Amino acid sequence: MSFSYRAPKVASLDIRQPKVENHLSRIDIKCNVSVDTEVKVAMQKVIDKYGTVDVLYNVAGITDRSMRVGETTNEGFTNIMGIEFNGPFYMVRAVIPHFLAKPESADLKGSIFNVCSVAAVRGGCNGASYTSAKHALLGLSRNTSGGSCKGRDQMQCCPSRSCDN
Numbered sequence: 150m151s152f153s154y155r156a157p158k159v160a161s162l163d164i165r166q167p168k169v170e171n172h173l174s175r176i177d178i179k180c181n182v183s184v185d186t187e188v189k190v191a192m193q194k195v196i197d198k199y200g201t202v203d204v205l206y207n208v209a210g211i212t213d214r215s216m217r218v219g220e221t222t223n224e225g226f227t228n229i230m231g232i233e234f235n236g237p238f239y240m241v242r243a244v245i246p247h248f249l250a251k252p253e254s255a256d257l258k259g260s261i262f263n264v265c266s267v268a269a270v271r272g273g274c275n276g277a278s279y280t281s282a283k284h285a286l287l288g289l290s291r292n293t294s295g296g297s298c299k300g301r302d303q304m305q306c307c308p309s310r311s312c313d314n
């Protein structure tokens with residue numbers, strides 16, 4: 150996705166250590182999105198740098214290697230749910246107060262993109278944990294786009310590979 154026509158200021162949160170942490174219009178913040186306290190600290194860094202947030206793009210993800218439910222360990226399940234669902238939940242919760250703090254006159258208080266998957270709407274394309282997490286993420290997207298936050302605009306997108314079922 151390109152926002153370049155508006156010369157955006159970007160904050161990238163990723164569990165991997167960034168090579169360079171600060172540029173004029175971009176900050177890279179090391180953050181495990183599945184840990185709420187890390188999300189809060191990262192969000193504060195973003196607010197300190199830019200003052201507000203206009204667009205949240207929840208894209209962090211990992212695969213569950215198509216593990217069936219019976220093959221899935223507790224650790225694997227918790228890890229997938231943490232990154233694919235809890236992380237976006239924490240991020241959405243952290244960003245909404247900054248959308249709401251914008252003046253009533255603001256045309257658009259903010260947009261949230263939750264990257265889902267065909268596994269958000271179908272059952273047999275991936276493993277049990279991933280499919281559960283993406284279904285949950287689509288549910289969160291639908292719930293929070295239902296007018297709970299006036300003036301905010303939210304949508305979800307579902308990139309996918311082909312799937313027959």
Ligand SMILES: NC(=O)c1ccc[n+]([C@@H]2O[C@H](COP(=O)([O-])OP(=O)(O)OC[C@H]3O[C@@H](n4cnc5c(N)ncnc54)[C@H](O)[C@@H]3O)[C@@H](O)[C@H]2O)c1
Nearest residue numbers: 163164165180181182183208209210232264265266308309
């Ligand atoms: N690749 C596909 O075919 C495909 C299909 C459907 C949906 N998706 C979804 O699209 C999104 C991106 O997929 P991709 O293939 O581009 O992945 P990718 O591996 O290229 O990028 C994912 C990024 O998430 C980061 N990340 C992983 N765990 C993290 C954590 N705990 N905290 C913060 N950052 C973390 C990784 O470091 C990486 O930079 C994911 O949500 C994935 O589920 C991908």
